[in-house]
Amino acid sequence: xxxxxxxxxxxxxxxxxxxxxxxxxxxxxxxxxxxxKNGNMALFSIPEDTxxxxxxxxxxxxxxxxxxxxxxxxxxxxxxDYFKVDSQTGIVTLIEELDREKxxxxxxxxxxxxxxxxxxxxxxxxxxxxxxxxPEFGNMSFNVxxxxxxxxxxxxxxxxxxxRDNGSGGSVTYYLQNSHNTTFAIDRHNGVLCIKxxxxxxxxxxxxxxxxxxxxxxxxKFKGKYQVLSxxxxxxxxxxDVQDTPPSFVGLPYYGYVxxxxxxxxxxxxxxxxxxxxxxPNAIHYSIVSGxxxxxxxxxxxxxxxxxxxxxxxxxxxxxxxxxASEVSPEGDVVAHAFSIVTIRVVDLNNHPPTFYGENxxxxxxxxxxxxxxxxxxxxxxxxxxxxxxxxxxxxxFSLRLVGPRGIFRVVPQTVLNEAxxxxxxxxxxxxxxxxxxxxxxxxxxVEIDTPEKFSSTADIVIHLLDTNDNIPxxxxxxxxxxxxxxxxxxxxxxxxTATDPDSGLWGEVKYSIYGSGSDLFxxxxxxGNIYTQPWxxxxxxxxxxxxxxxxxxxxxxxxxxxxxxxxxxxMNDHSPExxxxxxxxxxxxxxxxxIKAIDDDAEEPNNVVEYSIMQSDPxxxxxxxxDTGEIKLKSYIKSMDIVQNITKxxxxxxxxxxxxxxxxxxxxxxxxxxxxxxTEATQLKGPMAAFLFQSRDNPMKALGVLAGVICVMVLLTVxxxxxxxxxxxxxxxxxxxxxxxxxxPKDYRSRTVRTGWLIFKCSNSPSEKFVAEDPEQNRENLNxxxxxxxxxxxPCAPALPPPALYLPxxxxxxxxxxxxxxxxxxxxxxxxxxxxSPNVSAALMSELKMKxxxxxxxxxxxxx
Numbered sequence: 001x002x003x004x005x006x007x008x009x010x011x012x013x014x015x016x017x018x019x020x021x022x023x024x025x026x027x028x029x030x031x032x033x034x035x036x037k038n039g040n041m042a043l044f045s046i047p048e049d050t051x052x053x054x055x056x057x058x059x060x061x062x063x064x065x066x067x068x069x070x071x072x073x074x075x076x077x078x079x080x081d082y083f084k085v086d087s088q089t090g091i092v093t094l095i096e097e098l099d100r101e102k103x104x105x106x107x108x109x110x111x112x113x114x115x116x117x118x119x120x121x122x123x124x125x126x127x128x129x130x131x132x133x134x135p136e137f138g139n140m141s142f143n144v145x146x147x148x149x150x151x152x153x154x155x156x157x158x159x160x161x162x163x164r165d166n167g168s169g170g171s172v173t174y175y176l177q178n179s180h181n182t183t184f185a186i187d188r189h190n191g192v193l194c195i196k197x198x199x200x201x202x203x204x205x206x207x208x209x210x211x212x213x214x215x216x217x218x219x220x221k222f223k224g225k226y227q228v229l230s231x232x233x234x235x236x237x238x239x240x241d242v243q244d245t246p247p248s249f250v251g252l253p254y255y256g257y258v259x260x261x262x263x264x265x266x267x268x269x270x271x272x273x274x275x276x277x278x279x280x281p282n283a284i285h286y287s288i289v290s291g292x293x294x295x296x297x298x299x300x301x302x303x304x305x306x307x308x309x310x311x312x313x314x315x316x317x318x319x320x321x322x323x324x325a326s327e328v329s330p331e332g333d334v335v336a337h338a339f340s341i342v343t344i345r346v347v348d349l350n351n352h353p354p355t356f357y358g359e360n361x362x363x364x365x366x367x368x369x370x371x372x373x374x375x376x377x378x379x380x381x382x383x384x385x386x387x388x389x390x391x392x393x394x395x396x397x398f399s400l401r402l403v404g405p406r407g408i409f410r411v412v413p414q415t416v417l418n419e420a421x422x423x424x425x426x427x428x429x430x431x432x433x434x435x436x437x438x439x440x441x442x443x444x445x446x447v448e449i450d451t452p453e454k455f456s457s458t459a460d461i462v463i464h465l466l467d468t469n470d471n472i473p474x475x476x477x478x479x480x481x482x483x484x485x486x487x488x489x490x491x492x493x494x495x496x497x498t499a500t501d502p503d504s505g506l507w508g509e510v511k512y513s514i515y516g517s518g519s520d521l522f523x524x525x526x527x528x529g530n531i532y533t534q535p536w537x538x539x540x541x542x543x544x545x546x547x548x549x550x551x552x553x554x555x556x557x558x559x560x561x562x563x564x565x566x567x568x569x570x571x572m573n574d575h576s577p578e579x580x581x582x583x584x585x586x587x588x589x590x591x592x593x594x595x596i597k598a599i600d601d602d603a604e605e606p607n608n609v610v611e612y613s614i615m616q617s618d619p620x621x622x623x624x625x626x627x628d629t630g631e632i633k634l635k636s637y638i639k640s641m642d643i644v645q646n647i648t649k650x651x652x653x654x655x656x657x658x659x660x661x662x663x664x665x666x667x668x669x670x671x672x673x674x675x676x677x678x679x680t681e682a683t684q685l686k687g688p689m690a691a692f693l694f695q696s697r698d699n700p701m702k703a704l705g706v707l708a709g710v711i712c713v714m715v716l717l718t719v720x721x722x723x724x725x726x727x728x729x730x731x732x733x734x735x736x737x738x739x740x741x742x743x744x745x746p747k748d749y750r751s752r753t754v755r756t757g758w759l760i761f762k763c764s765n766s767p768s769e770k771f772v773a774e775d776p777e778q779n780r781e782n783l784n785x786x787x788x789x790x791x792x793x794x795x796p797c798a799p800a801l802p803p804p805a806l807y808l809p810x811x812x813x814x815x816x817x818x819x820x821x822x823x824x825x826x827x828x829x830x831x832x833x834x835x836x837x838s839p840n841v842s843a844a845l846m847s848e849l850k851m852k853x854x855x856x857x858x859x860x861x862x863x864x865x
Contacts, residue, residue, distance in 0.1 A: 026117035027063040029110070041092070041110060045126035048100040049223045056083065059090035063114040072111040082106050083125075100127045101164045131169030131220030135161035137213075137233040144193075147240045148203040152195045156184075157235060159191040161215035168218030169229075177212040177232070184211050184237070191215070193235060203241035204276060211235045245276025246336035247284055247325045254323075254342040258311050259349040268296065269342055271303040273325035282327045282335065289322040289339070296321060296344070311346055319344040350395035353455035354416075354446035357386040364457075366444075369464040372434040378426045380409075383461065385422035387446055394450040402461075404442035408432060411444065424461070434467040435502040469507040473499040473553035475563040480551075482531070485570045490535040494522060494567060497529040499553030506556050514565070516549030522567070524551065531565065541571040541603040571604035573665025579673040586632075587678045590640065593626075593633035596675055598661030606664035615672060616658040619647055623657055623677075632657065632675065641681045653679040 029040030038058035046056055059071040071090040075081050082096045083106075098106075104127050111120040137159065144157045163170045174191040176182060183199040186192065193211065195201065212232050219228035249271060256269030275281035286303045288296065295314055298305050298321075305321065307314075320343050327336040355362055368382040389396040396418045402411050408431045412423045422444065426432070432440070440463040447456040475497060482495035501508045512529045514522060521537040524530065531551075533539065547567040554560035577598035586594040602608040612630040617623055625632050638644060644653050655677050662670035 024116055025064040026119050027061055027067075027069045027112045027114045028119060029059065029061040029112055029121065032060070038090075040121060041108070041123045041125060043126075044123070045128050046094070046098065047128045047130050048098040049130035049132060049221075050094055050098060051223070052094055052097060054094050055091050056094055057092040059085060059092060059110060059112070061090075061112040061119075065114070067114040069112050069114050072113070074109040074111070076107060076109075079107070083108060085110075098127050100129050100166075101133060103127065129166040129169065129220075130222045131165055131217065131227060131229065132222050133164045133169070133217075134229040134231045135163040135172045135215035135217055136231060137161045137215065139233065141234045141236065143236045143238065145238045145240050146195075146201060147242055148201040149242050149244065150195060150201060152199050153197050155192050155194045156237070157193040159186070159193060159213045159215075159233060159235065161191070161231065161233075163215075163217045163229075165217065165220065167220065169220035171218040172215050173218075175214055175216070177214060182211060183209060186213060201239045203239045204245055204278070207239050207241075209237040209239070211237060241277045241280045243277050243280065243282065243329075243335060247273045247275050247327045247338045249273045249323075249325060249338060249340040252340060254340060256305065256342060256344040258307055258314070258344060258346045260311055260347075261349050261351075262307060262311050264308060264310050265306055267304050267306050268344055269305045271298075271305070271323050271325070271340065271342060273303070273338060273340075275327055276336075282329055285326045285328055287324050287326070289324050291319060291321045293319070295319065298323065305342060305344070314346050317346050319346075348392050348395055350391050350448070350451045350453050350455065352390040352395075354387055354389045354398045354448070354457050356422075356444065356446070356457065356459040357388060359384055363459065365460040365462070367462045367464065369466065371466045372432050372468055373429050373470055374426050374432060376426050376429045380424045380426070380463070383422075383424050385424075385444070385459065386419065387416060387422055388419040389416075389446075389448070395448070397450055398446050398448045398456075401445055402442045403445050403458075405431070405440065408440065409442065415449070416446070432465065433470075434465045434504070435471065437465060439464045467504045467507070469503050469555065469557050469559070471502045471507075472559040472561050473501040473510045473555055474561055475499045475551070475553060477563065479564040479566060482565060482567045483570050484533070484539065484567060486539045486541045486572050487574060488533065488539060490533055490537050492533050494531040494533060495565065497524075497531065497551050497553075497563060497565070499529065499561065499563070501553075501555050503555070509556060510553050511555070513552045513554070514549055515552065518547035518567070519549035521547065522549065529553075539569045541569045542575070542601055545569045545571070545603055571602055571607050573602055573607040573663060573667065573669065575601040575607075575663075576669030576671050577610045577661035577663055578671060579661065582673055584673055584675045585678070586675055587680060588632070588634070590634065590638065590644070590679065590681050593631040594675075594677060596630045596632065596659060596673070598630070598671065598673070600661075600663045600669075602663065602665065609664045610661050611664065613660050613662070614657055615660045618656050622647065622655065625659065630659075630661075632659070632677070634679070641679070644679055655679065 030038070031042055032039035034043035038060040040061070041057055041059070044057060050056070059073075061069055061071075063069050070087040071085050072087060073083055073085040073092065080096050082094065082098065083092050084095050085092045106125045106127065108123055108125060109120055110123055111118055113119070142157065142159065146156050150156065159174065161172050161174070163172050172191075173188045174186050175188055176184065176186050179185070183196055183201070185194055185196045187194075191213065193213070212234055214230055214232045216228060216230040219226060221227075251272065254269060254271060258268055262268070271286060273284050273286070275284060283301075284303075285300045286298050287300060288298050288305075293315065295308055296305055296319065297308060303323075303325075305323075320341055323340050323342055325338050325340070326334045329335050356364060358366065363385075366383050366385055368380055370380070370382070387398075387400065389398055397415070399415050400411050400413065400420075400422065402409055402424075408426075408428050409424050410427045412425060413420055442461040442463075444459045444461055445456060446458070448454050476499070480495050480497055484492060484494050497512065499510050499512070501510050510529075511526050512524050513526065514524045514531065521534055521539070522531055523534055525532075529551075545568065547569070549565055551563045551565055552560050553563070577600045579596070579598045584596055586596070588594045596612070598610050598612075600608040600610050610630075611627050612625050613627065614623060614625050614632075622635060622638070623632050624635060638647075641653070657675045657677060658672055659675055660670050660672045662668055
């Protein structure tokens with residue numbers, strides 16, 4: 001019973017499943033039309049330049065029961081998989097590059113499934129064109145043969161290019177590169193090549209033409225950009241020659257020669273003519289039309305012209321043959337011809353070169369001996385040369401020239417016809433020098449001028465030179481510098497001079513001598529030029545360190561040259577330093593050095609450079625000395641007399657120092673001296689000036705500078721004050737110094753006796769002679785018996801007279817007196833009376849007058865300022 005129940009249950013489930021299967025419907029695609037981007041890809045198209053990875057389409061469908069659906073795409077076996085689809089979203093993506101020219105449509109199987117039912121549809125996807133193909137010619141190059149007589153405008157070749165694109169991208173047009181520079185044109189639609197109107201082919205000008213044909217499509221888009229594609233092919237046009245050009249002669253003009261030794265029947269000349277149509281030439285036949293006089297014939301095929309008789313039998317010297325070249329066709333017809341003239345000259349054979357002759361016949365070497373430096377323009381009469389050419393006419397014309405050192409000689413004549421006497425003339429006397437050349441060698445060259453053979457001949461000319469005394473001795477240098485140590489013994493070698501004379505023999509021997517103010521201590525060997533000191537000479541640098549004199553080099557005829565010799569006497573260390581005294585006494589102020597000095601009489605450093613050192617001192621280690629200047633000073637710790645007295649233990653501060661002075665020569669010399677130094681302490685000065693002088697004790701130039709500055713300031717102030725006073729007086733018309741009327745002393749006044757005879761004043765109308773001091777002793781005898789008599793200097797002039805007062809009437813004679821620096825001046829009458837009464841002036845009076853005058857001048861200056 002249990003088994004029967006299980007069977008019934010399984011049957012029940014089977015029945016239920018069948019019922020459900022009968023109720024489930026298959027999914028389906030939406031058909032949204034050809035312009036839709038989703039659906040079932042019905043009538044879908046895609047450009048061939050679509051990039052790989054581009055999303056092209058979305059498959060779209062549904063299941064009637066609303067179940068989810070999946071999508072798929074597949075291709076027939078043997079075809080590429082161009083697309084893939086996302087099973088969930090239905091997005092179709094390009095995975096393989098498309099090429100419409102290879103496959104213009106793609107068949108695909110698209111499917112939709114709800115899991116139970118799967119629907120598969122076959123679709124055709126169209127591949128649309130893009131401009132990705134160039135026009136292509138069948139060949140990259142073409143060869144075309146075109147006869148040269150093809151008329152213009154005639155078609156000669158058709159080019160064709162194919163573009164596999166559709167539409168405008170597949171249309172092709174044609175054009176030529178450099179169409180303006182070619183003889184051809186092309187139809188832009190069908191590619192037919194033709195000869196341009198007005199142009200013609202010519203084989204003789206150009207046998208081949210190259211034309212580049214360019215094929216261009218109509219343009220179109222590719223990958224979103226518009227482009228025009230093109231390609232090219234080369235057409236080689238071979239021009240085929242036709243018979244349209246007459247023959248032409250080659251190598252014009254034609255000239256031939258018949259020489260005197262030409263045999264009868266010999267070939268004289270050959271003419272050559274070619275058919276102008278080189279591509280298809282005809283045979284050429286030659287003939288003589290006129291001008292031969294039965295003396296010449298021509299080979300009708302080779303063009304060779306031959307003489308029929310011996311040249312001596314020819315009647316004319318010049319023949320002009322008219323030659324005809326005929327073009328003969330293969331049928332034997334003359335189709336064209338041309339003419340040319342052949343000029344044949346009967347000439348003498350140039351078979352004799354120029355020949356040189358001497359006095360005894362043909363000669364090829366001539367020799368001459370002469371002195372050097374002959375006058376320019378002189379003819380070398382010792383050379384007797386004749387030149388001759390036995391030919392006639394142009395064959396006997398030749399040129400003469402000298403080959404060798406240039407510019408020394410020239411030859412006359414330079415052009416010869418048949419025969420001439422050769423003359424050699426001196427052109428450069430300076431170059432004919434025995435010291436340079438003992439002999440001169442030339443070649444005399446004769447060369448024919450107007451002959452093709454250019455026959456020539458040469459002759460050797462050898463000129464031996466004799467020497468003359470034409471050179472003076474010359475020193476190797478203009479001056480000699482010699483150095484010799486002082487104290488060298490007499491006869492010491494100083495320097496050797498050398499002069500050379502290029503002349504030969506006795507003229508080249510040189511004799512030396514010296515002269516000049518500095519030559520007394522020296523002598524020279526007359527032959528070798530060695531200069532020595534005199535046997536008795538003693539050289540001393542300290543007396544004279546430099547000598548100069550002249551050396552004379554002279555040949556046997558008295559020609560000479562000079563050189564200067566400078567002799568420097570080298571200082572030797574032969575003097576030791578010397579102090580003035582062996583015992584020196586110095587006073588030293590504490591804080592200031594004392595200086596000693598030793599003199600070395602040597603002339604040069606380092607022999608005369610002295611170094612100082614302390615050899616011994618008492619007490620010891622108290623002093624220091626400057627090694628270069630000889631300044632001795634106390635040790636730095638000794639700053640007062642108390643320290644000094646503590647050292648000596650006695651009031652006597654006089655110490656001794658043994659100082660050595662040593663030079664720097666080699667060997668070195670030295671000397672010593674005892675310096676007794678009395679040490680004292682400086683007196684303390686007071687005031688700023690004393691302090692300044694004390695501070696400047698080590699720098700005296702500082703004190704001198706300050707003093708000079710003070711003097712300059714004082715001079716400047718004096719100049720300013722004097723200038724101001726002068727300007728004031730000039731403005732106020734006043735006379736300075738101020739006048740002061742001195743009262744007349746009583747007649748009975750007696751002054752103290754003072755010798756004032758030297759002070760006598762004269763009054764003069766001349767400003768420069770107003771005051772003159774006369775010295776009554778000026779005629780006194782010179783007690784020293786020498787000639788140092790000093791002339792008497794005039795005293796300063798007195799001030800000018802003051803103008804009269806305005807309120808006073810004019811007076812013909814006025815009496816006045818003015819003060820002076822050292823006395824008074826009165827009118828002439830009063831002065832004469834005073835001179836008679838009192839010949840001497842009191843010294844007290846002069847002093848008083850001077851003081852009053854100075855005080856008055858100061859008051860006057862104060863009132864004006």
